[in-house]
Amino acid sequence: MKKLLFLMVISFVFNSCIEETKFSNSPKDNFEALWKIMDEHYCFFEYKGIDWNEVHNRYSARISEKMNEEQLFGVLSEMLAELKDGHVNLYSSFDVSRYWAWYEDFPSNFSSDIQKNYLKTDYQISSGIKYKVLSDNVGYMYYASFEEPIGDGNLDQIISKFSLCNGIIIDVRDNGGGNLTNVDLLAQRFNNERRLVGYIQHKTGKGHNDFSTPYPKYLETTGRLRYQKPVVVLTNRHCFSSANDFVSVIKQLPTVTIMGDITGGGSGLPISSELPNGWSVRFSSSPMFDANMTQTEFGIEPNVKVEMTNADITKGVDTIIEAARNLIAEKSKQPI
Template sequence: MTRLFHLLALAGLLFTALSCVQEEEFKDTPEGNLDALWQIIDERYCFLDYKAQAIGLDWNAVHHKYRSRLSDQMSRLQLFEVLSDMLAELRDGHVNLYSSADVGRNWSWKDDYPAQLDHELRETYLGTDYRIAAGLRYRILDDNIGYLVYDDFSAGLGEGNLDDVLYALRLCDGLIIDVRGNGGGMLTTAERFSSRFTNERRLVGYISHKRGKGHSDLSKPMAEYLEPSGRVRWQKPAIVLTNRECYSATNTFVRNMQQCPLVQTLGDQTGGGSGMPFSSELPSGWLVRYSACVMYDAEMQQIEFGIQPDIPCTLDSADVARGRDTLIETARQVLHQAR
């Protein structure tokens, strides 16, 4: 029995020795917060290798550059600015720093380019008697083309909404889906919407995630397929209008739609944002958002910096002066020609 007690004592000692499973916590100081932020990105951000290649990002050099900007006397606001500037080096709209006072961001993916969208002009196409189904606004234009505006993939869009909208537009000669200015939202909504435009299962892309802390520790990409919806499906030509503000889930929607045979995309390159964001936090309590999973197109190409349209088209200021949206008018012509 004494041996049993010895064994129990040994087990207790072993437990103490192995002790607590605990992540190292940085101090809530300027240095601690910067190091914590740098480490989160270093270990968890999924595009470090790709951005080193695409934009010459050197994440180690970034650490040295921004650590030299720290001082013990700096205010919280100043520290927030330094950390936000450091994250901006990643040029990723999915990378943000959130405090109670501000959101650190790099929106160059849309701010550096013409919008190709005049909101007031777009409203004239919708008029005042358009229909609204969840986040979808739609009407039939006078040349029998269905026109549908979807601003936000966060807006709840159910199967019933899609059934009713597509049924209401069933006699149209074609359909314009205007997602300009749509900054993303739910991936599941993007899938649900795009599944109405294919009659067969289609490979639309691949997805991969970080498996470890190394920059290239990515999982084997998993193929993503678009399954045809079992409900009302669109069987006529359709055009998706895009601009640089099409980001994240909208980027994925455009990727999926490009694989559908009756669908073309028209407008400007999308903004990108193919990394699925995760959240973490700093010792200061500030929230960090970063891209954790990589989404590719069907050819395994990166779409982090956007997707080229099938039909490039820009908003002509002369057209705008005449009350015409160049992209919508071009889409109408293409749809009529396809008829």
């Protein structure tokens, strides 16, 4: 019994004592804490070719114990912008850092004012989706954010409304993402069989290359109403995160055409952590891939590249919607 108790005590002494990571609330320690969190958890260092140690050396020289909160926030934000990732944000009580060059540096290819010329005022809204049958018997639905919850009842109503249309336009331009479960709910309505649509990995350790074996993602089918005619999905640079995932998934379906501009990307599933001063940081942690194990962090190419022209914009015409209507008209003439 004495040996046993000795063994237990030894086990406790040598194995236990989990202690808090020690950082003070100084600018230097907040900088080091942020750098370490990203170093251990961020998932795209190797893919993006980022030398994080070099970034540390460059930015640590700019940290001074005399700097105030806003100055510190500015330097930390610049350091995070090196990652070129829209999923990386630093949250303080006075500002949110962001990297939005993935759409700010490109043509918008979407105008809500021009969209009103198509929706007019008699469109319907089911949960977060605005929808209407256009004059040429094409169903048009606009999903502005995957944050908006959608249910099977909502989708039944929309698919039912569009059942006699020649095709459907699903407009996800300017959709900045949201809940990944909504991606599957919507995509299932156009899928007739269980289908491989991508892969996901997660970090298994603190090393930059410590990743799990890619785990396949499958899109299931649904026993509820499914649409079988041509579908055109409209995209622009502002399709990010879950919207990017939606495009990656639905692009695998045979009845679907992706049209518009390349998507904004954002394929890393983001998680959060925090600094000693309480600022919260969000960053990509689990990379997601398309069905061919290709990274989609920097966007997905459309099947048909179409951009809004200045001439059309002046006339209040959405070039991409018009191209989608033409494509559906062509496809509806083809025998099934």
